[in-house]
Amino acid sequence: xxxxxxxxxxxxxxxxxxxxxxxxxxxxxxxxxxxxxxxxxxxxxxxxxxxxxxxxxxxxxxxxxxxxxxxxxxxxxxxxxxxxxxxxxxxxxxxxxxxxxxxxxxxxxxxxxxxxxxxxxxxxxxxxxxxxxxxxxxxxxxxxxxxxxxxxxxxxxx
Ligand code: FES
Ligand code: FES
Numbered sequence: 001x002x003x004x005x006x007x008x009x010x011x012x013x014x015x016x017x018x019x020x021x022x023x024x025x026x027x028x029x030x031x032x033x034x035x036x037x038x039x040x041x042x043x044x045x046x047x048x049x050x051x052x053x054x055x056x057x058x059x060x061x062x063x064x065x066x067x068x069x070x071x072x073x074x075x076x077x078x079x080x081x082x083x084x085x086x087x088x089x090x091x092x093x094x095x096x097x098x099x100x101x102x103x104x105x106x107x108x109x110x111x112x113x114x115x116x117x118x119x120x121x122x123x124x125x126x127x128x129x130x131x132x133x134x135x136x137x138x139x140x141x142x143x144x145x146x147x148x149x150x151x152x153x154x155x156x157x158x
Contacts, residue, residue, distance in 0.1 A: 001018055004017055006064070008075070021064050023052075038060065042060070045129075046103040046104070048103060051072075052066075052067050073105060087150070093139060094142065100134075116152060124141070
């Protein structure tokens with residue numbers, strides 16, 4: 001067993017889990033944060049993407065012992081307001097079943113944090129490997145573009 005101490009969505013968590021327990025398992029089974037989805041379990045689909053120290057990371061293939069600061073889809077909203085990327089996905093109707101959406105949103109959030117005004121090629125590269133079985137890719141790209149515009153405007157307003 002390993003003693004873990006993590007910060008998840010700004011709150012400390014510690015617990016004992018078997019060595020090599022994945023971060024995804026800790027999030028879903030110990031913290032009951034079911035927004036992060038279990039898809040392939042092999043790092044291939046992106047549905048389990050969370051931010052670890054600000055970087056988009058696949059929780060299914062990340063041992064929980066290697067994570068420190070984690071943000072999940074549940075931690076993106078603040079002060080009762082959805083994150084601009086979440087709002088943009090809703091406004092663009094960038095999902096059907098929604099299974100891929102939390103991972104897409106986290107991947108897009110990481111992209112916009114490092115590249116505030118991405119080109120479509122940047123968006124495609126950042127979200128490459130995020131699979132959407134419903135084929136909503138064009139709307140997802142439109143949503144990320146819209147979120148970029150909104151976030152730039154909000155930054156200018158201060
Ligand atoms: S469940 Fe982690 S990448 Fe597919
Ligand atoms: S909206 Fe269904 S998998 Fe993407």
